[in-house]
Amino acid sequence: MAWATIARRELLAYFRTPFGWTLLTVFLLVQGYSFYLFVELMAQPLAPHGTPLRLFLGGTLLYWLFLIMVVALTTMRLLAEERRSGTLETLLTAPVRPIAIVLGKYLAAVLFYVALWLPTGVYVLLAAWLAERGTLDWGSVAAGYLGTLSVGATALAVGVLCSALTAQPLIAALLCAASLALWVLLGPLRLFVSNGPLAALLERLDVLAQLDDFARGLVDSRHLLLDGSVIVFCLTAAVGHLGLRRRP
Amino acid sequence: MTTPSTTPPALLEVCELSKRLAGRQVLDRLSFGVAAGQAVGLLGPNGAGKTTCMRVICGYLSPSAGRVRVGGRDVVQEGLAARRLIGYLPESAPLHGELRVVEHLAYRARLRGLHGRAVRTEVERVVERCGLGAVARRVIGQLSRGYRQRVGLAEALLGAPPLLVLDEPTAGLDPNQLREVRELIRSLAGTQAVLLSSHVLGEVEALCRELVVLDHGVVVAQGPLEALGAGGGVALWVTIRGPLAEIRSRLEGLPGVAIAEAIELPQEPGVVRCCLSGANDAATRERVAGAVSAAGWGLQELRVERAALESVFSQLTRERE
Numbered sequence: 001m002a003w004a005t006i007a008r009r010e011l012l013a014y015f016r017t018p019f020g021w022t023l024l025t026v027f028l029l030v031q032g033y034s035f036y037l038f039v040e041l042m043a044q045p046l047a048p049h050g051t052p053l054r055l056f057l058g059g060t061l062l063y064w065l066f067l068i069m070v071v072a073l074t075t076m077r078l079l080a081e082e083r084r085s086g087t088l089e090t091l092l093t094a095p096v097r098p099i100a101i102v103l104g105k106y107l108a109a110v111l112f113y114v115a116l117w118l119p120t121g122v123y124v125l126l127a128a129w130l131a132e133r134g135t136l137d138w139g140s141v142a143a144g145y146l147g148t149l150s151v152g153a154t155a156l157a158v159g160v161l162c163s164a165l166t167a168q169p170l171i172a173a174l175l176c177a178a179s180l181a182l183w184v185l186l187g188p189l190r191l192f193v194s195n196g197p198l199a200a201l202l203e204r205l206d207v208l209a210q211l212d213d214f215a216r217g218l219v220d221s222r223h224l225l226l227d228g229s230v231i232v233f234c235l236t237a238a239v240g241h242l243g244l245r246r247r248p
Numbered sequence: 249m250t251t252p253s254t255t256p257p258a259l260l261e262v263c264e265l266s267k268r269l270a271g272r273q274v275l276d277r278l279s280f281g282v283a284a285g286q287a288v289g290l291l292g293p294n295g296a297g298k299t300t301c302m303r304v305i306c307g308y309l310s311p312s313a314g315r316v317r318v319g320g321r322d323v324v325q326e327g328l329a330a331r332r333l334i335g336y337l338p339e340s341a342p343l344h345g346e347l348r349v350v351e352h353l354a355y356r357a358r359l360r361g362l363h364g365r366a367v368r369t370e371v372e373r374v375v376e377r378c379g380l381g382a383v384a385r386r387v388i389g390q391l392s393r394g395y396r397q398r399v400g401l402a403e404a405l406l407g408a409p410p411l412l413v414l415d416e417p418t419a420g421l422d423p424n425q426l427r428e429v430r431e432l433i434r435s436l437a438g439t440q441a442v443l444l445s446s447h448v449l450g451e452v453e454a455l456c457r458e459l460v461v462l463d464h465g466v467v468v469a470q471g472p473l474e475a476l477g478a479g480g481g482v483a484l485w486v487t488i489r490g491p492l493a494e495i496r497s498r499l500e501g502l503p504g505v506a507i508a509e510a511i512e513l514p515q516e517p518g519v520v521r522c523c524l525s526g527a528n529d530a531a532t533r534e535r536v537a538g539a540v541s542a543a544g545w546g547l548q549e550l551r552v553e554r555a556a557l558e559s560v561f562s563q564l565t566r567e568r569e
Contacts, residue, residue, distance in 0.1 A: 005358040009344075016346055086342030090403070093306040094359045095332040 002096040006104025007111070010078065014112045023073060027066070027116050034062055035123045039130070051137075053127060056120075057144035058151070058211030067155060068180045074112055075159025076173035078105040079238070083167040088242075098242040102160065102235055109156045117148060140217035147214025147223075151207060154227040155180050157234035164238035183207060259284045259333075259411055259441050260305065265314035267300055267465075274300045275465045277314065282458075284410060287437045289452030290445040292462035298445040299339060301462065302415050305443070306336045318411055332360070335409040335440075339416045341400030345389030349380055349399055352388055353406065360407040374402040378432060394425030401432060405440075412436065414444045418451060430454055483553045484524040484533060487513075490545030492520050498539055499524065504532050519548065 014020035038052035038060075057063070079102075082088040091101055128136045162176040163169070187206030193199045203209070210223045258281030267275040275297045282288045290298050303309040305316050307323045307330060316323045321330040344352050353371045362370055375384050378398045383391055388399060397417065404412055417433060418426050433455055436442060446452050452459060453473065461469040488495055492512050499522060500507055509523040524536065533550065540547045 002359055005355065009347075009355050013344075013346060085345075086338060086340055087344060089303075089308055089338050090336065090342060090356075091359075093303075093308050093331060093334070093336045094356070095328050095361065096359050097328065 002100040003104040003107065006096075006101060007107040010105055010108030011111055014074075014108070019073075020112070023070065024116060027070060028119055030062075030066060031056075031120055032123070034060075035120070039127070051127075051140075053124065053141055053144060054212075054215040056123070057148055057215045058208075059215060064184050064208075067152065068177050068184070070113070070116065071152065071155040071159050071180060072173040072176040074109050075156055075163050075176060076169040077163070078109060078160055079163040079242070080166050080169045080172040084169070092242065098239045101242065102164070102238045106157060106160050106235060109160065110153050113152050113156060114149070117145070117152075137217060140215065143217045143219050144215040146219060147211045150214070150224055150227045151211055154230045155183075157231040158183070161234040161238045161241075164241045258282055259286075259319055260443065261315075261317040262301075262305065263315045263317075265301070265304060265316060266312050267297075267304055267309065268312045269300065269309075273465055275304070275311075278462070278465075278467050280460045280467060280470055282411065282441050282443050284441050285438050286458060287433075287442040287444065287456040288458040288460060289456035290443060290460050290462060291449065291452050292445075292447060294447055295464075296447075296462040297465040298447075298462055299415055300465075302336075302413050302443070302445060306334055306413055307331050332407075333409050333411055335404035335406065335412045337400045337404040337412070337414045337417055339419060341397050343388045343396060343399055343403075346387065348387055349384050349391075350375065352399065353402060356403050357406045362407065370406055374405045377405060378402040379428070392425075394421055394428065397421060397425070397429055398432070401429070405436075408440070410440060412440050412442045414442060416446055417444060418446075418448075484536065485549065485551040485553060486522045486524065486536060486540070486547070487549035488520050488522070488540055488545050488547055489518055490520060490540075490543065491518075494543070495520050495522065495540075495545065498543060499536065502532070502535050502539060505536065 035052065035056050038055040042052045042055070079088065082091060092098070124141055158179050159172075159176040162179065163172040165175065166172050183205075184207055186202055187208045190199055190202040190206065193202060204222075204226070210220075210226075213220055213223065260282040262278055262280050265275055265278040266273070278297075278301060280288075290301065292298050300309065304311050305318070305323065307327050310324055316330075318330040319333045321333065323330040344355070347355065350371055353374060354367050357367045357370050375381055378401055380395070380398055380402060383395050388396065391399065401414070401417065404414065414433065418429050421429060430451075433442065433444065437455075442456075444452065444455060457473055459470060459473055460467055486499075492510065496507060496510050499505060499510075506525050507522055509521075511521055513519045513521055533552070537547060537550060
């Protein structure tokens with residue numbers, strides 16, 4: 001299966017170059033430090049209602065800034081670098097369908113994203129150890145991670161599309177970061193719109209509220225369906241763009 | 249234009265192929281074929297449309313009009329099946345610089361549908377065939393241009409596709425690398441069909457017996473190398489011991505012969521070297537020899553020289569400017 005071969009190579013490429021290890025190190029350092037801050041904050045007498053894990057899994061601006069940066073850096077070279085170096089030509093002239101190329105690359109990015117988040121499970125175990133017995137809601141933790149995976153996978157699909165559109169990885173990264181920033185800011189835009197269909201649409205697209213639902217343990221299938229639709233749209237558009245050269 | 253040579257049913261059929269890119273007609277109704285095991289050179293000056301033609305054949309670009317078939321499979325309608333029959337080396341031999349040679353080849357072998365032990369066996373075969381044994385475990389980014397070109401060629405050979413499409417395979421190589429890569433390509437002839445592009449005549453002359461000459465996206469000539477070279481006529485070089493003025497007047501008087509050049513050799517006074525044009529047939533050459541002999545001059549040399557392919561090529565490509 002060509003998509004599995006491509007995914008394997010891409011995943012190897014993340015860990016074969018200093019880029020992957022640097023990103024992993026920086027990610028864990030920042031996440032570790034922010035988790036420590038959230039635990040300290042929630043231990044204060046005047047702390048807001050909630051748990052450190054709810055803040056950790058999407059409850060602050062830091063999460064979104066870091067998500068945007070990580071996704072842009074993870075996806076920027078996937079197709080743009082292949083186009084820039086010319087290897088896309090040999091890939092598209094091999095007996096491989098464009099959909100296998102896009103799926104393979106996307107799968108590798110998702111697996112790398114999972115590999116980034118996996119070690120943060122230690123923080124959860126730490127939180128469980130620190131909390132009083134029976135007070136940690138494991139359902140909320142699982143839902144929070146599911147939300148992070150769902151939102152991350154959607155953002156990665158946007159990144160893959162941006163990488164398919166250009167031959168410059170840096171431009172792909174900027175395009176991806178700008179698109180994701182707009183996506184995150186769609187929800188707050190609701191504050192400036194009076195009630196009506198537009199307000200309802202913005203509410204439905206509000207990714208901040210979506211992730212907050214997940215972090216509170218609410219798994220809403222509509223959120224998953226929306227994310228799934230965006231993923232399918234972005235990957236289909238990327239496949240279509242790769243196939244453009246084949247059109248008369 | 250030289251008529252196409254009679255060949256067995258073509259493995260590659262290019263029929264009335266046209267391609268427009270950015271509003272410019274890059275290819276205009278090209279038609280030619282490559283038979284199984286045949287080596288065909290796609291020759292033309294820079295910008296003639298060679299790379300575009302190869303990209304369409306390999307399925308990277310689609311034709312604006314016309315049809316390309318490989319092994320009877322249409323490259324647009326049955327793209328996947330057609331691409332399985334082609335090994336392609338683009339001009340700059342793009343490779344994954346961070347991978348080792350064997351890793352890169354194994355990756356590409358899997359993309360060609362090989363699995364398990366077959367991948368290892370096939371990689372070992374092409375590594376040996378392309379003389380890559382010494383660098384097989386090295387990272388591609390650290391290899392010289394010549395070795396990178398060989399890795400690209402090895403990639404094209406994976407799975408032994410019946411048709412190899414090589415775009416300027418020796419561009420940018422030093423003389424030693426050039427010789428090695430040429431020998432490698434020459435060794436493939438007969439077992440696999442090769443379509444090779446170049447703007448260097450010597451390259452094509454050294455590797456192919458059939459030529460397709462392209463200029464401004466149009467086929468200006470095609471056929472066997474010898475036939476194209478013969479299109480330029482022959483020159484007859486005669487070295488005679490005798491007086492220059494008399495030799496000139498006697499030879500000019502012969503029917504069908506024109507003197508292109510006649511000089512007395514500075515290092516050998518009394519010896520004249522003439523270059524005659526129009527002496528395309530044996531009868532004319534016999535008349536020249538007879539005239540020299542009848543005059544009592546010494547005939548030291550009579551040499552027929554076919555017009556270099558270079559002059560034919562420059563004539564063909566200049567005609568359209």
